[in-house]
Amino acid sequence: MKSLECKCGHINPVGTQLCESCGRPLTEEAINKPLADMRYEGSARRSQTYNKTIIDKVWNFFSSVKVGMWIIVAILVAAAIGTILPQVFYVPANNATEAAAYYERIYGTFGKIYNDLGLSDLYSSWWFQGLIGMLGISLIIASLDRVIPLYKSLKKQKVKRHSSFLQRQRLYTKAENVTEDVLTPAEKKLKELKYNVRREDGALLAEKGRFSRWGPYVNHLGLIIFLGGVMLRAIPGVYVDEQLWIREGETLAVPGASGYFIQNNGFEFDVYDKESSDEVFSDAIDRVGTIASNYQTNLTLFEGANQEVVGDPGELEEIKSGPTIVNKPFKFDSYNIYQIDFRLDELKAMTFNLENKESGEQFGEFTIDLIEPEPEYDLGDGYKVELVDYYADFTGFENGEPQSKSPIPNNPAFLVRMYTPDKPEPETSFVLIRETIEPFGENDYKLKFQAAETRDISGLTVRKDLTLPILMIGGLIFMIGVAQGSYWNHRRIWIQQTATGDVSIAGHTNKNWNSVKKDLYYVTKDTKVPRPKDQQDPEDDLDFEEGDETS
């Protein structure tokens, strides 16, 4: 392995553009450029120097900023394509077949193609996740490859640089025959500006905000931690995301949290009404009509005594009670229960009265609990109603057999026998909402509907995410890094004065050139040295005044 020896005697690694020590250009390319390329201080990025094995090639691929950019652009375009139609999880469908039908029905051929291509579930596709994974690899390798040489060269930099280095800086000025000492007053001024000043015979290096150079690497580290946290969710038990529908009064197992049970003590749904709301809202309420103000489910959490086996929870011990409100989830352990959805007014119980059709005389009221019906309802005095069968969601008859399409009492129907003292045989009746069928001929008695009781159903989501602290740390580090790199900049000013009175001044910054221009203006003001020119700007005619930005 060859290394590069500079004229100043410093040995540089292969691939170095500018001597780490004195700043002389080392390559043909660097010599021919009028201005020095100061990215990564002209240091040798290791990835570019070795390209032998396949591992090196893969490594170099991911190390390239250009490749990283293409990966980001690919993610960006894919993400945009995913928003053309709603993703499958926002579509009212329970399975793939229903979803396919939905896309075709609503969006026609385009919807069908979109769904067939898998674009309707783009964000969980292997290739999209693969792109994000590649971005993660790129972040790690590209950062590793740059931060180490950058750190080394910033650490090794000498105060005294070769004159060709100063000349090749974007901000540069020189003067001849300056007899008075330039360096000492400049040092004073630069220290005023909070620069870190180092001197070495006839040379001065003032530096400020070097730590901002680490900003990009710190924010990349934050992103890597964040992506790592997201990956951890694939481990079972780290991430729980379950839905449940729970009716008022019901107690159900908490999905994803074994051993726990929740009871729905009532769903509350409130709207803003004109009377009780602030007057400023009255126009909006008039215009829109109903504006919801609150959705909440009051819950009680229990823990089953019998933990080792599911099914029979044993004694339920109350843990806590409280509401889950939109934006204020019900919390326990590492779980949160969210109020997500609701359905109002599902039938819960129906009250009937046994009535003589002719006389209208009534023999007693009874209530059928639609969730837990009784086999019979004794009305006293020899009057009795026997429930033969119950169809919660009646849809019609099939081969004379009543059918129910679900266990939910959307359309309850009852097959009953009515026992009365005046009849030796009970009368049979099939009772529906607003209708009665008498299968064995005309009856004398009927069940007269009195009242119905309803209840609401809450749609809740149960979630647990143990990766959150990691994500939060990642986010925090990212923000620190991005602020560090954006709100501070790394400025350097080199001043050199020879014994013969030749003065040259150069300035460099990684961003925000205006800041270092102002600092240089301040340093050169009232001296014989002219203000440094921006060698990259043909229109460099800006003058700076007191009161302009100094930081």
Next chain:
Amino acid sequence: MTLIEWSSSALFVAFVAYLVATIFFGGAVKSSTHEKTATNKRWGMYGFTVTIIGFIANLTYFITRWIAAGHAPVSNLFEFTAAFGMMIVGAFILIYSMYRIAALGLFALPIAVIIIAYASMFPTDVSPLIPALQSYWLTIHVITAALGEAILAISAVAGLIWLLKNIDMTKKSKQRFWIEAVMYVLILVVGFIVSTTIFSVAYEPVEYSYVDVEGAEQTIEYTKPALFGMNESTVITEGAMQPLIEMPALVNAKKLTTVVWSILIGSVLYILLRLILRKRLAEVVQPFTKKTNSQLLDEIGYRSVLIGFPVFSLGALIFAMIWAHEAWGRFWGWDPKEVWALITFLFYAVYLHLRLTKGWQGEKSAWLALIGFIIIMFNLIAVNLIIAGLHSYA
């Protein structure tokens, strides 16, 4: 006067002040041959002073409305867009105080004016918060995100000035075409504002019934003459006209009507301007940009992204994730608005990395800044109008 009336008046004062300040900034770049003459500076100072006055009035609007409503005025399309306009002025003040470039005011303020006027086209009444918005994260997330977007918008303004200054308007080129397209789109937004204002005065709303995608009967109210009708629409209001063209159920013909009216009226405005001025609009404004240093504009563009990007990341991604976790239990849900915030983030990440490469400064960088602003506006407007998601306000 009630507090809300005070608030509305304050917004109007701000609106007028920004218009006046624009004229002053125009004077500052036009009145003399050199950039930094005494008169020039004076005009610039007047412009900046009026901007500050306008901004104070704008803040008064914001704070009084906040007090009156009891929640930060960022809860519907009007409030959010108006706040965004205000923040663009705030971001301009920040950048102007660093660089003192009068041309920036000449372009940033009219854009803020257009945005505030655009906001006023939506219902402006104070609405109470629906459950999903009842969180202090609404205030934190929306204000930070909007502020970040506003600072990023200044970079697009700097880019626009750079391009107007440096594109050769005498020769036919892609650049000349596209910069004129940008001017045309700005006029279309004005077309929307003009058409909405005209019809709100001169047109009685008409109700139609129609059949939606699911086959259900719905009614809809048109506030502009119905060019396009909803699926199987019939007139309910007596004596009103039947829509000219009926659209399939998938298309929201009411929104389409609004868009087409804006394009029609905007195009008429554009053609009139071209006929009167006998020049491309980009060419008309070009002289105002000539005395500004390109290098400095480029740096302002880059600096605005540097300042805006962390604010945007914090507000539109990090705070958004925290709120999403509080409200829905997942910090990320691939909702279109979220995705477009991510796209904005990725886009500016690309911008920042490309700045490291030579050749992506100056012109290319200016175009990128403009594209970034288009992505932001797409997320603010189009995602709400076209792609309904969890974020669809109003």
Next chain:
Amino acid sequence: MAQSKKTRFYIRTVILAILVVAIIGTIYVNVTKEKNAVLAVGDQAPDFQLVDMDGNVQRLSDYKGQGVFLNFWGTWCKPCAKEMPYIDKQYQVFKDQGVQTIAVNIAESDFKVNSYTKQYGMTFPVVIDRQKNVMERYNIGPLPTTFLVDPDGKIIRIIQGEMTEQDVANFMEEIKPS
């Protein structure tokens, strides 16, 4: 120099290998998550305990050494109603050969389950999963779903949907203790 080249090669290989394995692993888990249920064939069947309609405690682990034909059903479910008589018939055949049948109803009322078992003349134990936690544990989607549990308590097959009488017989044969 040669030494450091080698070191570099190893470091790069290790870093890349770790990253690639971690990412591919994550994607694999994420992409396949929806498709396979939490419980898979080969897993130990989770123990549960429920009370049957006769008041007897039915605990899965009590049937260790026997095969268990575990059927999840609902009264409204038509395919369940079709296969129920087949299951009952085969239960009669296999119950003395060490194959137990348990039908788990999903949180319906005593009344409804009683009237149903009477109607279909079901003779094997029927239990009601009132809090839906057995259903939750077994990750039941559409009904009917049947789990075949072998004498060691391992799930050897998960059947979603209706079975013919021949299917039922074959499946019971599969879990018969040898």
